[in-house]
Amino acid sequence: MFFGAGNLIFPPFLGMESGTDWVIGFLCFILIDVALSCLGIFALNAAGGANAAVEGSLGRVPGLVLNTAVILCTGMIIAEPRTAATTYEMSIVPLFGDSVNMLAFSALFFAVVLALSIRQTRLVSIIGKVLTPLLVLCVFVIIVTGVVYPLGEIGAPLSSHAAQDGILAGYQAMDVLACVGFAIVMENAARTAGYTRREDQLKVIAGASVVAGALLAVIYGGLTYLGASSALAFGAGMDRSTLIVEITKHLLGNTGVIILGIIVGLACLTTAIGLTGASASYFERTTHGKISYRTGVIVTVLVSFAICNLGLNAIVAFAAPILSVVCPPFMVCVVMVLFKKRMGTTWPIKGAALGAFGVSLLTTIDDTYGVLPAIKQLPFTDLGFSWLPFAIVGGIIGAVAFKAIKGNKESKAVA
Template sequence: MNKNALVIGLALFAMFFGAGNLIFPPFLGLESGWDWPLGLACFVFVDVVISCVGVVAINRAGGSILSIEGVLGKRAALALNTAAILCTGVIIASPRTAATTYEMSIAPLLGDQIGLLPFSLLFFAVVLLFTLRPTRIVGIVGKVLTPVLVAGIVIMVVAGVANPLGPVTAPETATVVADGISAGYQTMDILAVVGFAIIVQESVRAAGYADGKSQLSVTARASLVACVLLTLVYGGLTYLGATAATVVSHDVNQATLITLITEQLMGQTGLVVLGVVVGFACLTTAVGLVGATAAYMERITDRRVSYRAALIAVVVIALAICNLGLTNIINLAAPVLSVICPPFMITVVLLLFRKHIHSTWTFKGAALAAVGASLLLTAHDLTGSLAFVEAAPLYSFGFSWLIPAVAGAAIGGLLGKRFDRNLLQAHN
């Protein structure tokens, strides 16, 4: 393995592995019981594999934000990118980092001495302070805490494998596959792929790789490193959740479950260390998300909305959503991500074959069909009123949007050829 690929792969692993993501695999394991390998496989495919493939695909297509804009068109790309930014910076990820910090760092240690509202006010005040006055401290803390967090999780997983918390029991759910896919959506890694791909591309160039072939080779190897490491860590966490069925209440939420597992395996000291590390890691994540969202809003409005005004608006909205509580935020995120993630997934996968796709209408057709099918699926999941959706292929696996997306790509490709032919005739 090339040294540069290994180093960049470790960096990519750190980017994908956020502190907020570690709450989902144990809960998936708890629900999946002895079917935890199946749930893990679905989770890893949607989150890890598609995201790492996306990094390679976007770098192969040029490694910039134009990779999406160039195939979907400016308006569609703006809509998708804005939806992704709003999800990560305002509606879901930022408030979830604060709620996760409360559930893992404050509640286990202080109980109800501090409520979610006063804590979240303090949390977002600090976020606002750091984003108004950018400082290297946040970056330094993030770089230090990620290895500490990963080391702590590895120690906990090894302890849990050596001395399991209990026997793995029967699944609590009949929808292990769909639950694994939904948990993969919740990480929102696919929404960050473009940004991560740009960072990887810059790192590869900085390492001295000038030609496209060598850049692609290093990027692919780095993505493989990240993919393997993420799978191992998430696999260990999922297994821990599967062994916890007999020692925890089944009505716990995701954050409470990981704190209970930590306390069982590593004692009160381990719980304190995990709480401190996760708290600071979530804080640095929130600072990055909120700052990036405000900068994006300033840019797309041509500075009609200032960075400071956007920042305050983002913080106020995230603060309000945070006080819904972690469980409600996750429940809110599920239908939103079920609509937004599929068009991103199909677009980044098609980008891998960009050289063999001759019309941008192929991408547009696939993305549009994925959105339409996902809207129908989500509407049925929420209301139960669209029974015909259940007849769609792959419905039980949560992938009923896939066949329509493929059909949309094919129809889009045919329409593209016709449009291109008519345009050529008009010029002649």
């Protein structure tokens, strides 16, 4: 489910811009996209489930707002529409040109998504047993060919911010956000497969997360390398979708374009199915059954169908500021929820999330409108982590405040 549109188009573009620094960009990308995503699946389930973990850490209303924002981003507003738009631009247009229009294709694409996700119990079986093995095989064909027959020498970096570019690409891939819905899907799948004890569910989910993380890291490493080796061969200026098409065409000719079309279709279809099921399951749980799973599936598909016709570049453009605000506080929650029992209180999590959110919001406002230039002077801005020191400070303030209030209550009780 994790390997979708962004996972295919962002690593090669990152490699092209990073040049000889491609390993740095790649490592930062997998830190955000792979490590935190797979950790998040386990952490949220270990803390009682995706809904309970975040809401139990931030409070019911802030947790509900953050969870819902995450689900909307990964579902019907950004990630799912992007799957159809990417499939059209990278699978349909290179093979058929303008003879197939976007509206007709997206209607067919989401009809298939609807048919394959309407039954909740079939989700993981369809994706895991059929679609993903084909996807991985096709991706490996392109990567191995590119390693054995390199496109060219790796040149100097086109960007001086390889680490920051890797982090931002990790945000755009959106897997770290998808772990909210995917954690629910994995929990349902484990239970359906016969793992009724909580300990057994966590064990099988942890194992699946490790396997997924290893495969994703290998695939991303290969795709980033292909992009790095293409810069001198193709030159700068290509957009994300065009770059991977040209790389594949150069390596495998027209046959490669067909293989890429299959890869894109499978990658986007698996992710769209997973996101549809995750969104529907989330709203069913959140509304206590008032919005049924089937209703959630239908609404998610219809809204995604409407938005995807804006086109891939438009979706990527309006997604960037939204993700830059939502990702940091959510990542803080995912990491800190692992230590919630040891902390004995949720105050540090609340303080850290608030610190991350505040700075991310101000940074995004400056990136969009250029009205807060002082923000660029914050530490770690070049790495894309300007929010991190404030998250740490917020967490410390939360812990100190909790101890002070607790100590004051104990003093009054003794008196």
